[in-house]
Amino acid sequence: MTEKLITIKEVALNNNCPECYSKNGMKLTFHQKFIETKFYKSITSEISHNIECKTCNTKIYPVQWTEDIERVFEYQKKSFAPKKSSKYFKKEFWIGIALILLIPIVIVIIGLSL
Numbered sequence: 001m002t003e004k005l006i007t008i009k010e011v012a013l014n015n016n017c018p019e020c021y022s023k024n025g026m027k028l029t030f031h032q033k034f035i036e037t038k039f040y041k042s043i044t045s046e047i048s049h050n051i052e053c054k055t056c057n058t059k060i061y062p063v064q065w066t067e068d069i070e071r072v073f074e075y076q077k078k079s080f081a082p083k084k085s086s087k088y089f090k091k092e093f094w095i096g097i098a099l100i101l102l103i104p105i106v107i108v109i110i111g112l113s114l
């Protein structure tokens with residue numbers, strides 16, 4: 001099973017970085033979890049987000065957020081539209097189902113012909 005976080009939205013923030021105080025590098029990113037197995041691909045409703053400063057290459061954790069950052073984040077979160085969660089079954093899944101359904105039929109047929 002592979003789990004991937006796909007980037008759904010990236011917003012450049014005008015806030016000062018709590019680390020280097022630069023105003024040019026703050027970026028808020030929203031991710032959505034995507035799962036792929038042998039049988040299906042699925043977009044989950046699991047959302048994650050992070051704020052990073054591109055100037056000093058630091059991840060800014062919520063404990064470091066200033067009030068301004070929090071306000072901008074709340075605003076962005078409200079306007080963020082995640083992808084609808086969905087599941088898509090692959091061919092392998094349907095072949096598996098077909099086999100499960102076929103086996104009893106085959107057994108019955110063999111039983112009848114004996």
Ligand SMILES: [Zn+2]
Binds near residue numbers: 025
């Ligand atoms: Zn910084």
